[in-house]
Amino acid sequence: MYPIITRSVPVQLGRRIAKPSLTLTLRTVVANNGSKRWASSVNSLTKTQLPFTYSPNGPKIVKYTKDHEWIAAHEDGIAFIGISKYASDSLGDATYIELPEVDTIIEEGESMGSVESVKSASEIYQPVKGEVVEVNTELENKPQLINQDPMGLGWIAKIKLDSMNDIDSSDKLLSLDQYEESLKHDD
Amino acid sequence: MLKIGLINRISIRRRFTVSYFTTGKTPFNLSNTDGKDDKYKELNSMYVDMFTPEGDESETVSNPNNNKSELEEINEEMNDLCNIGYKKISSQDLQSITKSPGRFILQSLSHNPYYNLSLEDYIFRNTPSCTGSFTNQRLLFYINDNCAVMGKNQTSWKELHLKQLQESGYEILRRLSGGGAVIHDLGNVNYSFLTARDEFKTSYFNELITQWINRMSPMDYPLKLNKRGDITYNDKKCSGSAFKIAKGKAYHHGTMLISAQLDKFHGLLKPDHINGVEWECNSVDSVRSEITNIPFNAPGEFIDLCIKGFREEFALMTGANDSVPVYYCDETSTMNTQIAETMELLSSDQWKYFTGPKFKVKSTETNKTISVEKGIIRQSDFPGIVGKPFKDIFDKNPQELEPASLRRFISLLY
Numbered sequence: 001m002y003p004i005i006t007r008s009v010p011v012q013l014g015r016r017i018a019k020p021s022l023t024l025t026l027r028t029v030v031a032n033n034g035s036k037r038w039a040s041s042v043n044s045l046t047k048t049q050l051p052f053t054y055s056p057n058g059p060k061i062v063k064y065t066k067d068h069e070w071i072a073a074h075e076d077g078i079a080f081i082g083i084s085k086y087a088s089d090s091l092g093d094a095t096y097i098e099l100p101e102v103d104t105i106i107e108e109g110e111s112m113g114s115v116e117s118v119k120s121a122s123e124i125y126q127p128v129k130g131e132v133v134e135v136n137t138e139l140e141n142k143p144q145l146i147n148q149d150p151m152g153l154g155w156i157a158k159i160k161l162d163s164m165n166d167i168d169s170s171d172k173l174l175s176l177d178q179y180e181e182s183l184k185h186d187d
Numbered sequence: 188m189l190k191i192g193l194i195n196r197i198s199i200r201r202r203f204t205v206s207y208f209t210t211g212k213t214p215f216n217l218s219n220t221d222g223k224d225d226k227y228k229e230l231n232s233m234y235v236d237m238f239t240p241e242g243d244e245s246e247t248v249s250n251p252n253n254n255k256s257e258l259e260e261i262n263e264e265m266n267d268l269c270n271i272g273y274k275k276i277s278s279q280d281l282q283s284i285t286k287s288p289g290r291f292i293l294q295s296l297s298h299n300p301y302y303n304l305s306l307e308d309y310i311f312r313n314t315p316s317c318t319g320s321f322t323n324q325r326l327l328f329y330i331n332d333n334c335a336v337m338g339k340n341q342t343s344w345k346e347l348h349l350k351q352l353q354e355s356g357y358e359i360l361r362r363l364s365g366g367g368a369v370i371h372d373l374g375n376v377n378y379s380f381l382t383a384r385d386e387f388k389t390s391y392f393n394e395l396i397t398q399w400i401n402r403m404s405p406m407d408y409p410l411k412l413n414k415r416g417d418i419t420y421n422d423k424k425c426s427g428s429a430f431k432i433a434k435g436k437a438y439h440h441g442t443m444l445i446s447a448q449l450d451k452f453h454g455l456l457k458p459d460h461i462n463g464v465e466w467e468c469n470s471v472d473s474v475r476s477e478i479t480n481i482p483f484n485a486p487g488e489f490i491d492l493c494i495k496g497f498r499e500e501f502a503l504m505t506g507a508n509d510s511v512p513v514y515y516c517d518e519t520s521t522m523n524t525q526i527a528e529t530m531e532l533l534s535s536d537q538w539k540y541f542t543g544p545k546f547k548v549k550s551t552e553t554n555k556t557i558s559v560e561k562g563i564i565r566q567s568d569f570p571g572i573v574g575k576p577f578k579d580i581f582d583k584n585p586q587e588l589e590p591a592s593l594r595r596f597i598s599l600l601y
Contacts, residue, residue, distance in 0.1 A: 067434060091432075096340040096365075096471050096544065111433075116340045116471055118389055119366035120430035120437075140469055140545075 042085040044176055045072055046152025051080035061167055063127065064179035070151060071127040073167050078133070080155045083115065083124060086183055088150035091117040094143040099135040100157055106132060108166070113156055115146055127173060128166040130159035273515040280514070281521050285313045288323050290501050290511045292494055295329040297517040298373065300336065300360055303329035305529035306516070307379050307440065308363055312525070314381060316435035321383035326497050326511075327440075328490050329377050334358035335455060337368040338429060340471045342546050343539065344581065350601035351454055361539050364440060366429030367473030370455050374446030376486045378493060380439045387437035389430060390416030396426075396443075399496030400489075406482055418443075423479035444480045445489055452478075463599045467556075468546030540578040550596040569593045 045052045045062055051072045052058050059072040059080075068087035073079040088094070096116040106112050106126040113124045135157050139145055145154040167173060174182060273296060276284070284291055293310070295303050307327055314323050335352050337343060339362060346368040352359055357370070371377070380392040390412060397410045397418055408421040418426035418441075428441040459475065483489050498510045532538050541562030549556045555568035559577045567573050570590070572580055580588070581597060588594040 096469060098340060114339070116338075116365040118430075119338070119364075119428060120389065120432055121339050121363070121365035122431075123433035125434075143469070 043070075043179060044151065045070070046149055049149065049152030049155070051082065051152060051155045054078065054080070060164075062176065063167060063170070063173035064176065065125065065127050065173060066179075066182055067125055069124060069127050071167065071173070073161060073164060077161045077164060079128075079130065079159050079161050079167075081112070081124075081127060081157045081159060082155040083146065083150050084179070085150050087122075088115075088146050088154070091115055091120065091122055092147075093117055094146040097139040097143045097146060097156065099137075099139065100132045102132050102135060104132050106130065106159075108170075115143075124156060126159075128161065128170060130161045132157050133160050134158040275516050275520040276514045278521055278523050281309075281516060282313075282523065284514065285310050286315065288315055288317065290322060290324045290326075292326045292497060292511055292513045293328070294490065294513065294515050295327070295517060296515055298330055298332040299518060300331040300334045300358055300371065301530045301533050302518040302526070303331055303377070304336075304360065304362055304533055305526045306521075307438070308529050309523070309526045311381055311431065311433075311436060311438050314436060316383065321386055323381075323383075324501055325379075325381040326493070327377075327379040327381075328493070329379075330373055330375065330486055331371040331377065332358070332373060334360055334371050335368060336360045336362050336371060337473075338366040338471050339363055340365060340544055341368060341473070342466075342468060342470045342544055344548075344577070344600055345466050345468065345470065345546065346457055346473050348455055348457055348601065349581070355451075355455070357455065359539060360533060361543065362429070362533075364429040364431040364438070365471065367427070367471065368456055369427050369442055370447075370452045371442065372447050372451070374444070374448060374480070374486065376443045376445060376489050378441055378443065378490075382437060384432055384435050384437045387430075387432065387439075389428070389439065392439045393418050393426065393428065393441065395496060395500060396493060399492055400481075403492055403495065404483075404488075410481070417476075420479055420481045424476040425479050425481045443489055444478060445483045445486050447480055449478065449480065461599060463551050463596070465549040465551055466546060467549065468544055470544035470546060536578065541576070548600070550592070550599075552595065553592045555592070555596070569596075 043064070045059070047053075047058070055074045055076075059074050062070060062072045064070050064084060068084045069081060070084055071079050071081050083091075094115050094117045098114040098116070098121075100106060100112045106129070108126055108129045110126050111123050112126045112132075115122045115124065136145075136155050139154065139156065148154065161167070273294075275296065284293075293306075295306055297303060306329070310325055310327065314325060317323065333356060335347050335357050337346050337360070341361070343349060343359065343361070347359065349359065378392075378396075393412055393416055397412055400406070401409045406420070410425075411419050413419050413424075417424055417428060426441050426443045428439060430437060430439050456473065456475070481489075494513060501511055543562075545558070545560040547556055547558045553568075556566075557564055557569065557572070557577070558566040562576050562578060564572050564575050564577050564580070569592070572593070580593075581600065583597075585594050585598055588597055
């Protein structure tokens with residue numbers, strides 16, 4: 001009898017990609033043990049990458065959702081969206097990133113993509129309403145960027161906000177402190 | 188519709204019975220059997236026969252598990268055909284149990300894969316997520332008729348022998364969770380365990396199943412988990428898994444091969460490599476594994492055992508005698524708009540063939556490529572096909588495909 005039931009592995013251009021570093025693999029899957037270990041800075045934006053450097057002085061505001069997305073909004077109404085370090089560590093090695101389509105308007109709370117890792121499809125939700133102006137196509141060939149630098153190189157979408165007020169006035173979005181606090185309650 | 192011979196280990200007599208049912212004449216209409224209609228008499232005496240222990244059947248009788256599952260299964264089959272047996276919950280009941288907190292077990296009696304996957308999605312989306320300790324675990328069981336189910340982020344033409352599947356009458360589905368491609372038939376049980384995202388661990392539920400079976404119904408070889416958290420029997424895979432995470436919740440759904448017709452699975456899922464074809468894509472690849480059924484008598488036996496194990500594991504806190512309730516449903520008694528919409532999505536060509544990862548496929552004979560995004564051919568060295576749906580080219584009568592090199596290449600993808 002030959003192969004029938006199957007499982008997934010990361011594949012890139014017909015070849016298996018190298019396994020990410022040991023530290024990443026060790027942190028996979030068990031989310032609830034992990035959060036205690038990490039310093040509070042791990043869920044902040046990478047200061048050397050586009051979501052931060054898009055404006056010379058960095059984003060005007062960075063917020064989080066309880067579903068582990070982050071959004072970094074800049075002065076000109078452009079915002080970057082991705083998943084938190086906590087989320088990426090708990091998901092494990094990413095094998096495929098489903099990106100939203102450019103030019104589509106996505107309402108707050110709608111699914112805007114997903115991350116597949118270890119046979120798990122994990123939905124990503126739009127933190128506030130906006131039009132997708134660009135997606136991080138690097139992730140198509142290098143889904144592992146989501147594990148290496150989820151809050152920088154591994155950004156998912158760049159959107160044009162309807163209004164900056166949506167972020168300021170949202171009672172669903174969390175500050176970094178509030179987000180980190182919510183992770184403690186997850187345990 | 189029930190298929191004869193769906194269970195490998197069914198006795199000849201049972202098959203015979205089933206074929207009677209499919210004629211639409213119920214054998215229980217005793218008023219018709221008073222001498223006029225001898226075939227009913229024959230059938231009824233066959234039933235008496237079947238349920239009366241005989242000397243030469245002492246082996247079966249001595250094993251209460253075997254006996255129970257045979258009965259169980261007859262019930263299940265009859266339920267399918269005559270709508271009797273299990274009490275199915277109404278659409279309102281489904282809404283109410285799903286949106287209320289608390290644990291439950293639900294078994295779908297439908298074999299329609301579109302219904303079953305949509306039902307699962309409905310329960311997943313509508314189960315309340317709660318802060319603090321999560322007590323809304325749900326366990327679902329369903330058995331799908333012949334179908335191939337691939338992961339959300341896979342490419343059907345790469346993973347499946349679509350032509351062979353279509354010719355053999357298999358439905359083709361793209362599910363909402365991740366993972367690889369699997370074949371389902373009536374001898375395969377699907378289980379689906381829903382819990383909180385934060386309590387979610389990919390190997391958790393398979394560890395439980397393994398413990399339950401090894402403890403309550405030991406087999407020749409104990410079930411084991413391999414490094415990837417898949418269940419194996421005698422070092423062969425008997426169960427596949429996939430997961431979905433959203434909105435603070437997660438589910439693990441898996442298959443358990445019990446009396447699947449494994450010989451018929453051959454040639455339905457594609458091997459890693461087919462000569463003449465090279466794929467360039469970052470979709471999720473399937474890994475081929477040797478598979479086996481586990482030696483249970485019937486799917487129902489596995490379901491019963493899991494229900495018992497689940498109830499022990501997740502006893503209700505409310506009272507000593509309470510246990511997690513078990514409900515039954517199917518698409519005629521238990522339906523709602525959300526389920527219907529998801530069924531429509533899952534059965535649409537849009538979802539199956541125009542969604543999913545982009546890919547490039549190369550004919551090594553001619554070195555020509557076809558690049559496809561969202562199901563549409565964006566670029567190709569073959570003339571005249573850019574802008575057309577890849578599905579249309581694939582489905583075309585080969586005689587109509589020009590040039591011959593394209594015809595030869597497409598036929599390699601069947």
